[in-house]
Amino acid sequence: MTASPEYRSQLHSLGCRVTRQRLAILHVLRDAPGHLSPGQVFARARREVPGLTPTTVYRTLEFLRTHGFVWQSSRDRGHLAYELAHDRHHHLTCLRCGRETALPTAEVERAYGRLEAVSGYTIDHEHVTLSGLCPKCQAEPPGV
Amino acid sequence: MTASPEYRSQLHSLGCRVTRQRLAILHVLRDAPGHLSPGQVFARARREVPGLTPTTVYRTLEFLRTHGFVWQSSRDRGHLAYELAHDRHHHLTCLRCGRETALPTAEVERAYGRLEAVSGYTIDHEHVTLSGLCPKCQAEPPGV
DNA sequence: GTTAGTGCAAACCATTTGCAGAACG
């Protein structure tokens, strides 16, 4: 969590106020390797802003989403997850060990492009998080 | 909701009891075109079993899932959805009008196959529900 | 008759909302 003139100016140019809470939440998302749940964002951002409340986290995440700062996706057990939007990469989450792996955007686009052509739909790429078994966990015995 | 000797025998062979509630919920899922939320399952199954409770629906869906009768997937706004497992087809849900369209399994397999090859993962096809805009809604003005 | 399954009520947890005070510009 270092200084962040980029975020300051981005928020400012939107006519929005630059608050410690928004900066802290942006920092948390920037430093996270993959997706974070609202609860995880709250736990980490509270370290930077002690008086922070979950309410503010939810409102800020929704604010950041509507302004294009973060992407939202559906994750396990039907809960929401957020990630910074600066680079649009896709994730594969391992169902067993939880590890997240980035997917080449080009491949994902190509895969969905075929499905779009077949169906006529415009597929909403951002809202999909793929999950499966990573190579390591495939090699391990299926027990546990 | 007709007679269902298939479900009776399937349940029976597992050593599980054949109850009106389980049969009703299986009928509801069988007659549904796509995914259903627990709440939707409850509303429909209650018509067949008046005294049914949401509790039983949740427990039964979890029971059916662990025994391979239904698939579970993450849907919009981070909620759960279920569908009968007998035929593995994939769905595309329109974000605006909610219409569900079946996708040719072969195409989906091919799309994911590429991603699996690139990543080394085994992708869990069943837990993904794709969403986007259907052709009709794409043609309509973006307002509202 | 046993045991699994259900209904009821209450608990639980993530998320949302109303409102008054604090902070940004």
Place this chain on the structure above:
DNA sequence: CGTTCTGCAAATGGTTTGCACTAAC
């Protein structure tokens, strides 16, 4: 200073759990 944003507290809604009763076998 005016407006936006936040904190607090309470409400909400979907989901889970404990326990006693019912029903399947």
